[in-house]
Amino acid sequence: xxxxxxxxxxxxxxxxxxxxxxxxxxxxxxxxxxxxxxxxxxxxxxxxxxxxxxxxxxxxxxxxxxxxxxxxxxxxxxxxxxxxxxxxxxxxxxxxxxxxxxxxxxxxxxxxxxxxxxxxxxxxxxxxxxxxxxxxxxxxxxxxxxxxxxxxxxxxxxxxxxxxxxxxxxxxxxxxxxxxxxxxxxxxxxxxxxxxxxxxxxxxxxxxxxxxxxxxx
Amino acid sequence: xxxxxxxxxxxxxxxxxxxxxxxxxxxxxxxxxxxxxxxxxxxxxxxxxxxxxxxxxxxxxxxxxxxxxxxxxxxxxxxxxxxxxxxxxxxxxxxxxxxxxxxxxxxxxxxxxxxxxxxxxxxxxxxxxxxxxxxxxxxxxxxxxxxxxxxxxxxxxxxxxxx
Numbered sequence: 453x454x455x456x457x458x459x460x461x462x463x464x465x466x467x468x469x470x471x472x473x474x475x476x477x478x479x480x481x482x483x484x485x486x487x488x489x490x491x492x493x494x495x496x497x498x499x500x501x502x503x504x505x506x507x508x509x510x511x512x513x514x515x516x517x518x519x520x521x522x523x524x525x526x527x528x529x530x531x532x533x534x535x536x537x538x539x540x541x542x543x544x545x546x547x548x549x550x551x552x553x554x555x556x557x558x559x560x561x562x563x564x565x566x567x568x569x570x571x572x573x574x575x576x577x578x579x580x581x582x583x584x585x586x587x588x589x590x591x592x593x594x595x596x597x598x599x600x601x602x603x604x605x606x607x608x609x610x611x612x613x614x615x616x617x618x619x620x621x622x623x624x625x626x627x628x629x630x631x632x633x634x635x636x637x638x639x640x641x642x643x644x645x646x647x648x649x650x651x652x653x654x655x656x657x658x659x660x661x662x663x664x665x666x667x668x669x
Numbered sequence: 670x671x672x673x674x675x676x677x678x679x680x681x682x683x684x685x686x687x688x689x690x691x692x693x694x695x696x697x698x699x700x701x702x703x704x705x706x707x708x709x710x711x712x713x714x715x716x717x718x719x720x721x722x723x724x725x726x727x728x729x730x731x732x733x734x735x736x737x738x739x740x741x742x743x744x745x746x747x748x749x750x751x752x753x754x755x756x757x758x759x760x761x762x763x764x765x766x767x768x769x770x771x772x773x774x775x776x777x778x779x780x781x782x783x784x785x786x787x788x789x790x791x792x793x794x795x796x797x798x799x800x801x802x803x804x805x806x807x808x809x810x811x812x813x814x815x816x817x818x819x820x821x822x823x824x825x826x827x828x829x830x831x832x
Binding site for chain 1 (some may be wrong): 761765773819823827
């Protein structure tokens with residue numbers, strides 16, 4: 453998986469140059485980033501200019517080449533930003549480590565999205581927020597068919613255009629609090645929360661942990 | 670309180686106002702002039718795709734092959750042209766915003782050309798451009814209508830999930 457994204461890192465910025473249209477929607481969503489923030493799938497850091505100033509953010513990506521391109525953008529960010537190589541499906545952070553978790557066009561590319569959402573649920577504190585800027589399959593049959601057809605070739609480069617990301621988040625235990633249409637019902641700006649849980653959540657690090665919480669002194 | 674934010678300028682629902690949710694109803698910070706420019710861009714792009722793909726299908730029919738291979742080649746050529754145009758337009762209009770509606774246009778307009786050939790008539794190139802334009806305008810109108818209905822649809826989803 454990381455090999456595909458290492459390859460795509462070369463021309464990712466050209467292919468994903470949709471900022472002119474989507475930038476303002478992203479900025480509006482990212483304004484809700486609060487507290488300890490995890491950004492999953494930071495890519496080449498194209499979203500970093502839209503982050504609100506002065507935040508402390510941990511950005512992760514599976515591709516080292518993507519992160520290499522993101523580093524200059526992270527350095528230019530007016531807050532504190534740490535970039536780490538990590539798999540969204542197997543986050544090496546302790547439970548309840550973050551107040552906000554953000555994804556931007558990430559969930560189309562994670563091999564097992566529900567597993568990834570369960571990881572997000574684990575690392576978010578109870579009441580923590582999930583902010584997603586994601587594209588999903590349209591419920592309209594014509595547009596849905598177009599997305600299904602596109603998936604036939606985008607799948608080769610690790611991207612599924614026809615996922616039901618909102619349902620996947622619900623399956624993992626998130627409560628959706630708002631959905632904004634950015635483009636039809638295909639590109640959505642979604643806010644969700646992790647409900648307070650009654651289960652005893654262990655604050656200890658998993659045994660395979662390699663990333664201690666970046667927020668602990 | 671769950672909220673659905675939608676089309677820029679959409680009014681707050683009664684329940685949102687009652688709950689005191691002061692969040693702006695647009696998630697898009699862009700101005701109305703900017704939105705209008707994007708709509709004009711979408712329209713021009715769809716018309717280009719409709720006209721170009723129909724002309725490509727028409728040119729393939731000029732090869733004089735039998736019907737089925739001609740239609741298949743015409744469709745493939747039209748999809749290639751549509752993909753190239755979408756890649757070119759995506760930095761300005763957005764990749765998904767270009768690709769998804771234009772893909773339908775690139776499928777439907779060559780099919781109309783093939784249908785005309787099947788009926789035994791020979792459409793001219795200008796007729797092909799008109800057909801492509803009509804399909805593109807139809808798709809543009811559909812996208813505008815569907816964009817509005819999406820807001821209500823998403824609002825219902827949230828309401829159902831809250832209950």
